[in-house]
């Protein structure tokens with residue numbers, strides 16, 4: 472279930488350089504990349520296609536997108552593999568296939584058209600590449616999204632953001648909403664997960680600059696990233712791009728190999744959300760503790776504090792927006808609220824983004840949190 476990929480360069484002696492994620496694996500003939508699902512066959516990079524390991528119509532709030540077509544369904548599909556190996560992965564059965572012998576989700580053959588048919592039958596307004604890391608299966612996502620666009624649907628990626636300039640350019644014509652897990656601001660911790668902080672920050676900046684609708688998520692994991700200082704650093708980074716980027720802080724619960732610590736308490740994610748607000752973010756949400764985080768699941772107007780969208784878990788209880796504006800003070804609220812907004816956003820050019828010296832930011836984070844240990848990523852090169 473593979474095809475010839477698009478995101479790679481040919482090199483001498485039938486080697487290839489994959490550019491679908493920030494590992495930029497150099498893959499010799501007969502070898503696979505770090506993700507194990509892209510491999511070199513006779514000098515051609517073969518990539519996954521024509522199957523799914525999961526397919527479901529979920530509330531778009533589950534992705535989570537709170538400022539993109541609220542209250543709608545997103546038809547979500549996933550494949551196998553990941554370029555990270557997070558101990559707390561909630562989708563490890565499919566994402567760690569070929570890396571962990573206990574993993575190995577079932578797959579079934581399906582065409583792009585059939586995925587879009589399911590989306591339409593279920594009344595979804597969008598199609599989402601999710602569950603495994605979509606960057607490593609970008610070619611298949613684009614194949615599905617081409618058909619989805621023809622059917623009048625929006626499209627999204629739910630990703631770790633460990634990308635490259637090449638993959639962002641490749642996706643830009645086809646992806647409307649992009650969610651990134653900004654997992655930590657500690658470079659050493661990113662190494663432990665199998666990636667690097669710098670490309671994640673650069674990718675977020677690039678996505679925002681190129682006009683994707685971006686929302687960010689940080690899973691608050693006790694003894695991993697839950698210090699006030701780290702939450703504040705994450706919020707400051709987001710604020711430096713734009714105070715209008717929604718930030719979701721969600722509560723960890725034990726999964727996969729991380730069963731050695733307690734779940735994050737509602738109070739902890741509420742405190743993280745407060746920090747986001749203190750740092751100037753205008754849309755901060757606390758997730759994974761429905762009913763336990765007070766008002767932090769809902770959207771309020773940053774101008775007059777009117778209740779705009781009330782949520783309970785993934786359910787929208789009321790949406791008071793009028794044409795994307797606050798019904799009380801008429802402030803325009805950033806987001807892609809309707810399919811007309813999707814069309815308008817596609818036609819928009821680049822956004823102006825403050826110049827950010829990400830290399831210096833990462834060097835400072837290394838000083839603060841400690842030097843990254845030796846490269847724990849299993850690079851193919």
Ligand code: SF4
Nearest residue numbers: 489492495496504506
């Ligand atoms: S990990 Fe996979 S997607 Fe990333 S560069 Fe290597 S082969 Fe490509």
